[in-house]
Amino acid sequence: MLKSRKIYRILIPIFVMSSIIGIPLSFSYMAVKASQVNREGDTRFFKNSLFMDMHSSISSDPILIKMKDFTYEESIEVKKAISQIDELSDNLNYIYENDSKGKPIRVIYINNNVELPNTIGGTTKYKADDLSAEILYPIEINIREGLINYVYSEDHSKTLLASVITHEMMHTLGFSDLKTEKWLGQSIMYYNLSDSSDHGVAGLTEQDKKDIISVYGESEDLENI
Ligand SMILES: [Zn+2]
Numbered sequence: 001m002l003k004s005r006k007i008y009r010i011l012i013p014i015f016v017m018s019s020i021i022g023i024p025l026s027f028s029y030m031a032v033k034a035s036q037v038n039r040e041g042d043t044r045f046f047k048n049s050l051f052m053d054m055h056s057s058i059s060s061d062p063i064l065i066k067m068k069d070f071t072y073e074e075s076i077e078v079k080k081a082i083s084q085i086d087e088l089s090d091n092l093n094y095i096y097e098n099d100s101k102g103k104p105i106r107v108i109y110i111n112n113n114v115e116l117p118n119t120i121g122g123t124t125k126y127k128a129d130d131l132s133a134e135i136l137y138p139i140e141i142n143i144r145e146g147l148i149n150y151v152y153s154e155d156h157s158k159t160l161l162a163s164v165i166t167h168e169m170m171h172t173l174g175f176s177d178l179k180t181e182k183w184l185g186q187s188i189m190y191y192n193l194s195d196s197s198d199h200g201v202a203g204l205t206e207q208d209k210k211d212i213i214s215v216y217g218e219s220e221d222l223e224n225i
Contacts, residue, residue, distance in 0.1 A: 044189070044211060046176040052133035054174040055215060062095040063137075064105050069112040074148050074161060078110065081165040081203070085173075088209055089216035092173075106137040108172060110165070113145035121147060121164040121193065124171040141168045152193070153202035163193055163202050175211065187211075 045053035056063075065082060067075055079096070086094045116123065126139040143164060150160035166188050177191040184190050185199030187207050196202070204212075 045174050048130050048133045054128050054133045056135050056173050058091045062093045064107045066109050077161045078165050081162040088212045091216045108139045110141045112143050114142040116144045122168045124168045139172050158202040
């Protein structure tokens with residue numbers, strides 16, 4: 001039976017928690033080089049302690065999504081949001097069933113119905129290799145309960161669940177929260193999803209798509225959007 005969805009305007013800034021492995025400061029050459037990169041770069045990526053952009057490794061190996069405590073309807077929403085990211089890149093391959101024949105694969109756990117503080121819709125936890133700035137698996141995403149009941153785009157096509165999943169999955173690719181006003185209405189990574197929704201952003205924007213393709217896609221893909 002279809003439940004009627006209510007539209008709520010609630011303040012849900014989405015925070016990320018990441019724990020990063022520290023390394024000694026004796027890698028001074030790398031640190032200087034990385035600082036230069038940081039000055040020239042922008043703020044869309046997480047930086048590690050060497051100020052390098054953190055990223056998921058480029059590989060055709062599948063990334064297994066393990067979902068816990070999602071209803072069928074919720075899991076459809078989650079998969080739709082993830083497939084949007086998947087389709088933008090030849091270098092990302094998300095799967096949902098364990099392939100016993102394959103070698104050990106990368107895993108992202110997504111747990112639903114997790115108790116989180118009122119203003120937080122989801123969190124992403126991972127570690128990173130400080131030398132390569134590669135995000136390490138497994139990654140754990142925790143989602144607050146009931147987000148599917150909130151409609152989160154003006155045309156009612158996206159739920160808050162899909163918005164939060166998209167935002168948190170972007171963190172697993174190294175994209176950071178954007179907290180300055182200039183990103184409001186420009187990116188799903190703006191930290192306050194309520195404000196984003198008011199500015200028409202409930203999923204990947206053209207800017208987000210370009211960002212994903214520029215790191216994880218083929219160069220010719222960029223010319224097609
Ligand atoms: Zn975030």
